[in-house]
Amino acid sequence: xxxxxxxxxxxxxxxxxxxxxxxxxxxxxxxxxxxxxxxxxxxxxxxxxxxxxxxxxxxxxxxxxxxxxxxxxxxxxxxxxxxxxxxxxxxxxxxxxxxxxxxxxxxxxxxxxxxxxxxxxxxxxxxxxxxxxxxxxxxxxxxxxxxxxxxxxxxxxxxxxxxxxxxxxxxxxxxxxxxxxxxxxxxxxxxxxxxxxxxxxxxxxxxxxxxxxxxxxxxxxxxxxxxxxxxxxxxxxxxxxxxxxxxxxxxxxxxxxxxxxxxxxxxxxxxxxxxxxxxxxxxxxxxxxxxxxxxxxxxxxxxxxxxxxxxxxxxxxxxxxxxxxxxxxxxxxxxxxxxxxxxxxxxxxxxxxxxxxxxxxxxxxxxxxxxxxxxxxxxxxxxxxxxxxxxxxxxxxxxxxxxxxxxxxxxxxxxxxxxxxxxxxxxxxxxxxxxxxxxxxxxxxxxxxxxxxxxxxxxxxxxxxxxxxxxxxxxxxxxxxxxxxxxxxxxxxxxxxxxxxxxxxxxxxxxxxxxxxxxxxxxxxxxxxxxxxxxxxxxxxxxxxxxxxxxxxxxx
Amino acid sequence: xxxxxxxxxxxxxxxxxxxxxxxxxxxxxxxxxxxxxxxxxxxxxxxxxxxxxxxxxxxxxxxxxxxxxxxxxxxxxxxxxxxxxxxxxxxxxxxxxxxxxxxxxxxxxxxxxxxxxxxxxxxxxxxxxxxxxxxxxxxxxxxxxxxxxxxxxxxxxxxxxxxxxxxxxxxxxxxxxxxxxxxxxxxxxxxxxxxxxxxxxxxxxxxxxxxxxxxxxxxxxxxxxxxxxxxxxxxxxxxxxxxxxxxxxxxxxxxxxxxxxxxxxxxxxxxxxxxxxxxxxxxxxxxxxxxxxxxxxxxxxxxxxxxxxxxxxxxxxxxxxxxxxxxxxxxxxxxxxxxxxxxxxxxxxxxxxxxxxxxxxxxxxxxxxxxxxxxxxxxxxxxxxxxxxxxxxxxxxxxxxxxxxxxxxxxxx
Numbered sequence: 001x002x003x004x005x006x007x008x009x010x011x012x013x014x015x016x017x018x019x020x021x022x023x024x025x026x027x028x029x030x031x032x033x034x035x036x037x038x039x040x041x042x043x044x045x046x047x048x049x050x051x052x053x054x055x056x057x058x059x060x061x062x063x064x065x066x067x068x069x070x071x072x073x074x075x076x077x078x079x080x081x082x083x084x085x086x087x088x089x090x091x092x093x094x095x096x097x098x099x100x101x102x103x104x105x106x107x108x109x110x111x112x113x114x115x116x117x118x119x120x121x122x123x124x125x126x127x128x129x130x131x132x133x134x135x136x137x138x139x140x141x142x143x144x145x146x147x148x149x150x151x152x153x154x155x156x157x158x159x160x161x162x163x164x165x166x167x168x169x170x171x172x173x174x175x176x177x178x179x180x181x182x183x184x185x186x187x188x189x190x191x192x193x194x195x196x197x198x199x200x201x202x203x204x205x206x207x208x209x210x211x212x213x214x215x216x217x218x219x220x221x222x223x224x225x226x227x228x229x230x231x232x233x234x235x236x237x238x239x240x241x242x243x244x245x246x247x248x249x250x251x252x253x254x255x256x257x258x259x260x261x262x263x264x265x266x267x268x269x270x271x272x273x274x275x276x277x278x279x280x281x282x283x284x285x286x287x288x289x290x291x292x293x294x295x296x297x298x299x300x301x302x303x304x305x306x307x308x309x310x311x312x313x314x315x316x317x318x319x320x321x322x323x324x325x326x327x328x329x330x331x332x333x334x335x336x337x338x339x340x341x342x343x344x345x346x347x348x349x350x351x352x353x354x355x356x357x358x359x360x361x362x363x364x365x366x367x368x369x370x371x372x373x374x375x376x377x378x379x380x381x382x383x384x385x386x387x388x389x390x391x392x393x394x395x396x397x398x399x400x401x402x403x404x405x406x407x408x409x410x411x412x413x414x415x416x417x418x419x420x421x422x423x424x425x426x427x428x429x430x431x432x433x434x435x436x437x438x439x440x441x442x443x444x445x446x447x448x449x450x451x452x453x454x455x456x457x458x459x460x461x462x463x464x465x466x467x468x469x470x471x472x473x474x475x476x477x478x479x480x481x482x483x484x485x486x487x488x489x490x491x492x493x494x495x496x497x498x499x500x501x502x503x504x505x506x507x508x509x510x511x512x513x514x515x516x517x518x519x520x521x522x523x524x525x526x527x528x529x530x531x532x533x534x535x536x537x538x539x540x541x542x543x544x545x546x547x548x549x550x551x552x553x554x555x556x
Numbered sequence: 557x558x559x560x561x562x563x564x565x566x567x568x569x570x571x572x573x574x575x576x577x578x579x580x581x582x583x584x585x586x587x588x589x590x591x592x593x594x595x596x597x598x599x600x601x602x603x604x605x606x607x608x609x610x611x612x613x614x615x616x617x618x619x620x621x622x623x624x625x626x627x628x629x630x631x632x633x634x635x636x637x638x639x640x641x642x643x644x645x646x647x648x649x650x651x652x653x654x655x656x657x658x659x660x661x662x663x664x665x666x667x668x669x670x671x672x673x674x675x676x677x678x679x680x681x682x683x684x685x686x687x688x689x690x691x692x693x694x695x696x697x698x699x700x701x702x703x704x705x706x707x708x709x710x711x712x713x714x715x716x717x718x719x720x721x722x723x724x725x726x727x728x729x730x731x732x733x734x735x736x737x738x739x740x741x742x743x744x745x746x747x748x749x750x751x752x753x754x755x756x757x758x759x760x761x762x763x764x765x766x767x768x769x770x771x772x773x774x775x776x777x778x779x780x781x782x783x784x785x786x787x788x789x790x791x792x793x794x795x796x797x798x799x800x801x802x803x804x805x806x807x808x809x810x811x812x813x814x815x816x817x818x819x820x821x822x823x824x825x826x827x828x829x830x831x832x833x834x835x836x837x838x839x840x841x842x843x844x845x846x847x848x849x850x851x852x853x854x855x856x857x858x859x860x861x862x863x864x865x866x867x868x869x870x871x872x873x874x875x876x877x878x879x880x881x882x883x884x885x886x887x888x889x890x891x892x893x894x895x896x897x898x899x900x901x902x903x904x905x906x907x908x909x910x911x912x913x914x915x916x917x918x919x920x921x922x923x924x925x926x927x928x929x930x931x932x933x934x935x936x937x938x939x940x941x942x943x944x945x946x947x948x949x950x951x952x953x954x955x956x957x958x959x960x961x962x963x964x965x966x967x968x969x
Contacts, residue, residue, distance in 0.1 A: 341800050348793040355786035362779040369772045374765060375917045381924060 160265045161185040162280070164258040167250050169237065176238045177201045180254060182261065184280050192281055202229075204285050205257055211275045212264075220431075220488035221270065222424045222496055224263040225416045227256035248401075255405060259413060266499070324486070327493055328425050335418040342411040349408060356397045363389035395518050402514040410507045414500065421496060424489055431485045435478035442471040580604045581701045583716070585694040586614075590686060594618060595647045597693055601716045607708075608717060619646055621715065621722045622693055628711045629700075636859045636897075637904030638706065639912060641699035642848035647689040652682040670799035677795060681788075688841065695845075755864075756902065762909050763857055770850045777843040784840060834930045842923045846916060853912055860901045867894040 166181040183197040209226045216223050233249040264270050265280075279285065363386045370382030449464040580603060587598040600614045626643035629635055656678050663671055701707045715722070870891040877887035 337800065341797065344793055344796045344800065348790065348797065351786055351789040351793055355783065355790060358779065358783040358786050362776070362783045365772070365776040365779045369769075369776050372765070372768050372772050375913075378917055378920055 159186060159188050160271065162258070162261045162265055164254055164261060167254050174238055177203075178237060178250060178253075180257060182280065190277065196281065198280065198283060198285075200279070200285065202253070202257070203287065204279070205260065207285075207287075208264075208275060208279045212270060212273065215273070215275075216270065218427065219269075220424055220427055220485040220492060221267070222417070222420050222492045223270070224260055224267070225420050226260050227253060228416075252405065252409065256409065256413070259409075263499075267495075321486070323490070324425065324428070328422070331418055331421050331425070335415060335422070338411055338415045338418065342408060342415060345408045345411060352399055353397075356393050359389055359393040363387070363393060398514075399518045402511065402518070406507055406511040406514065410504065414504075417496070417500075421493065424492060428482070428485045428489050431478070431482045435475065435482045438471060438475045438478045442468065442475050445471055581707055583694075583697045583701050585690055585697075588686070588690045590649075593649075595686075595689060597690065599697065599716065607713065613717065613719075615716065615719050617715070617722070619644070619693070622696060624722065625711060625715045626696070629706065629709065630855075632709070635706065635709075636863070637856070637901040637908070638703070639849075639852050639856050639908045640706075641696055641703075642845075642852045644689070644692040644696045645848075647685070649682065649685055652678055652685060655681070667799055670796060673795045673799060674792070677792065692845075758906060759857070759860070759902070766850055766854055766857065770847065770854060773843055773847045773850065777840065777847050780840045780843055834927075838923055838927050838930065842920065846919075849912070849916070853909060856905055856908060860898070860905050863894065863898040863901050867891070867898045870894040 162182065162184050164180050164182055167178050168180075169176055170179050171177060179199045179201050181197055182200050183195070184191070185195045187194070205226050206229070209223065213223045230249070233246075233253075236243075236246045237250060264276060270276055366382055366386035366389060370379050370386060373379040373382060445464065445468050449461065449468060452461045452464050582602040584600055585597050586600050589596045589598075595618070597617050597619075598614050599617050600612075601608070602612045604611065622644055626640065629640050656675075659671070659674055659678060666674070700709075700712055706712065870887070870893075874884075874887040874891045877884050
């Protein structure tokens with residue numbers, strides 16, 4: 001979350017001319033002008049239009065008038081559309097957006113426009129139609145727009161901000177463990193100060209989860225599950241090897257613990273729980289025992305046990321509210337899909353690691369080939385090629401790491417979370433079950449009372465009446481519990497979905513950002529590869545200077 | 557059944573240079589059919605030479621016919637001093653066929669889009685293998701036609717002209733076994749040869765260089781193949797991810813960003829896939845081709861070394877005969893023959909190896925230029941993908957990220 005003060009526009013070349021040009025355009029739209037640049041959504045679509053060259057070429061009118069005529073935007077030459085498969089899914093996507101209800105109409109229109117722009121852009125790339133507007137113009141535009149948008153930017157404020165840092169190995173041998181520093185920054189008064197930190201170990205986190213799940217899940221809260229225990233990973237760390245896989249393991253765990261805590265504190269009712277406060281504040285926490293049950297397998301077993309209990313219910317629940325049934329089905333489907341996606345992302349990570357290894361090995365081999373080549377120019381070219389491939393290998397390594405840390409971990413988190421959501425639904429079922437059982441017990445008591453009336457035994461009758469009153473109270477209580485849980489579950493699920501959307505969005509953007517950075521460097525390296533090829537090939541007309549000018553290769 | 561058209565072929569001609577320049581004999585493979593395991597090539601010849609019956613003609617040939625031609629040339633004594641162009645490798649559709657099979661089995665578990673995409677990728681791979689094999693066969697013929705001695709070979713002419721099936725002349729099982737045996741003898745020769753003392757500096761240098769270079773290039777080829785396979789695996793993963801993302805349920809979670817992700821994944825996949833296949837075609841093929849060519853050069857050296865060994869043996873026999881005073885004239889004649897053969901081999905061998913070196917450097921250079929052009933093309937695609945990211949990231953609410961990304965982009969200028 002960057003503060004507005006951090007933003008210093010980079011020095012753009014030739015930012016003067018395009019800026020004035022843009023001003024003219026804005027002024028020309030005198031009545032629309034103010035609106036365009038105040039309204040974020042429209043501004044972005046405007047930018048999109050300008051940055052999509054093939055789009056611009058086919059709808060020149062749209063450029064000068066901004067987004068005021070959205071219908072013109074969607075008029076495209078039919079052949080561009082017909083050839084892209086992506087187009088066939090475009091209508092589905094826009095209808096999804098419309099039915100989603102989260103968006104206003106305004107945003108839905110933009111959504112459709114964006115889809116059209118995407119498809120056009122994409123088909124432009126694949127057909128090689130591209131004629132990019134000069135880089136300077138683009139940068140000038142971006143600069144200008146950001147100046148406008150800076151004022152509107154609202155900072156997200158969190159009441160409580162936690163972070164997990166500085167993993168430290170404490171102790172030696174099999175009794176060693178890793179202690180993490182948990183720092184909290186808060187504006188709430190219920191904590192002892194504004195910023196503080198404590199040291200915690202992994203079993204403390206598990207202990208917190210256990211306490212919370214025992215208490216809160218009875219109310220139908222979705223308690224975020226902690227990362228899984230891993231005997232293999234921990235043993236390696238305990239034995240003290242400083243190899244990269246142990247380092248990676250600890251880093252992965254640290255990041256997962258941080259996400260876990262952040263989810264806990266961002267939940268309004270969990271934040272109020274004294275256990276959470278104790279976890280964040282108290283210097284010495286009593287060691288959590290019995291965390292065996294909370295290992296990865298144990299956690300799953302717990303969830304499945306609950307589901308089994310529900311399935312074994314003799315009385316089938318007559319769902320008066322289909323919302324729950326539908327949601328449950330959805331959750332199950334989603335979990336399945338995320339699992340599939342996670343499996344593929346895992347394989348992607350492995351393949352990237354493989355690629356990294358193979359590139360390194362290939363680079364060395366090429367270097368040796370270059371050495372034994374007797375033609376000097378060719379020898380130099382091959383050696384340079386080998387060097388570049390070596391650098392590429394490091395990039396591939398980074399890409400693999402980011403794939404793993406950001407994307408795969410996110411998916412794994414949400415698969416566990418969906419398990420917790422399912423658990424929450426099961427709690428509601430159990431509450432219903434309790435209610436039904438109480439009702440049937442009450443019924444039996446009533447029948448017993450009737451029989452006693454019939455058999456005329458006054459003292460037993462009195463007892464029976466007392467029991468009936470007791471059970472009537474229970475039935476009412478359980479019914480109220482059931483309703484309450486139902487409402488909480490509903491609220492929780494909606495909240496969960498919103499959080500999930502936000503979480504995915506931000507994580508995926510982080511992922512894209514890191515991919516963008518590495519793409520950047522890959523591009524520079526592939527430029528230098530090309531440079532090497534051509535230079536050492538001594539081709540006429542390819543002087544280094546003209547090369548740089550045309551292809552923007554940085555010096556060195 | 558797949559066929560090829562001319563415009564595609566021009567682009568894939570990557571390995572050799574200037575082979576089809578001599579108008580007196582022009583050969584190409586304009587057409588090829590793939591039926592199950594067998595590939596039928598249509599060899600088309602245009603010639604001004606009178607030794608042929610017609611000025612222009614086409615014949616159908618199979619891979620085995622090419623192998624027969626190669627082996628006949630190798631076995632011809634007169635050509636012992638020449639580098640015989642390496643035989644084209646057998647068309648290998650095993651890889652894509654196996655994948656196609658696996659895809660068919662897994663069809664039930666995949667969505668329709670995923671299946672279609674993977675099928676398309678596989679078809680493209682199949683086509684690439686097909687193009688490669690046509691190219692390799694064509695180059696083999698063109699090397700022969702551009703060689704001043706080999707293009708006059710009678711068997712070569714038969715190969716080009718004979719419009720019936722060549723199977724009668726092809727190897728039968730017995731001969732194949734003989735060929736295998738011969739290979740074993742050759743490797744025994746290799747051990748023998750490295751012990752023979754070399755008289756000529758040029759050949760000594762060449763031998764050392766070729767042996768060393770061969771092992772290095774073989775190594776590089778294998779590593780390059782592994783690398784391009786990794787690229788292909790990653791491209792396949794991207795296809796699967798993007799098709800999963802397209803599905804309805806997941807799109808509900810990600811609002812705007814899903815477009816970015818799906819589109820970016822699709823684009824990335826295409827770039828990765830293209831990078832893989834282009835790298836494959838250029839670098840790996842180049843390395844592979846020259847590996848085989850160097851093997852052919854090595855074969856020349858071995859033949860010469862064997863001739864040298866024969867000559868030395870004949871010397872020894874002559875000495876023995878002189879001692880025993882028996883059969884001296886035969887021994888003398890035998891020695892003379894060996895000497896002549898050895899000299900002839902040395903002379904033509906020197907010429908061949910020198911021209912081979914020049915050819916290799918020129919071909920590498922040409923390939924490097926073409927690879928440069930490909931890299932640039934890919935870099936352009938990559939940079940447009942970056943703009944893509946930016947547009948959409950800006951269109952979500954995460955302006956702070958977009959700002960950072962713009963900064964990164966601007967650093968590029």
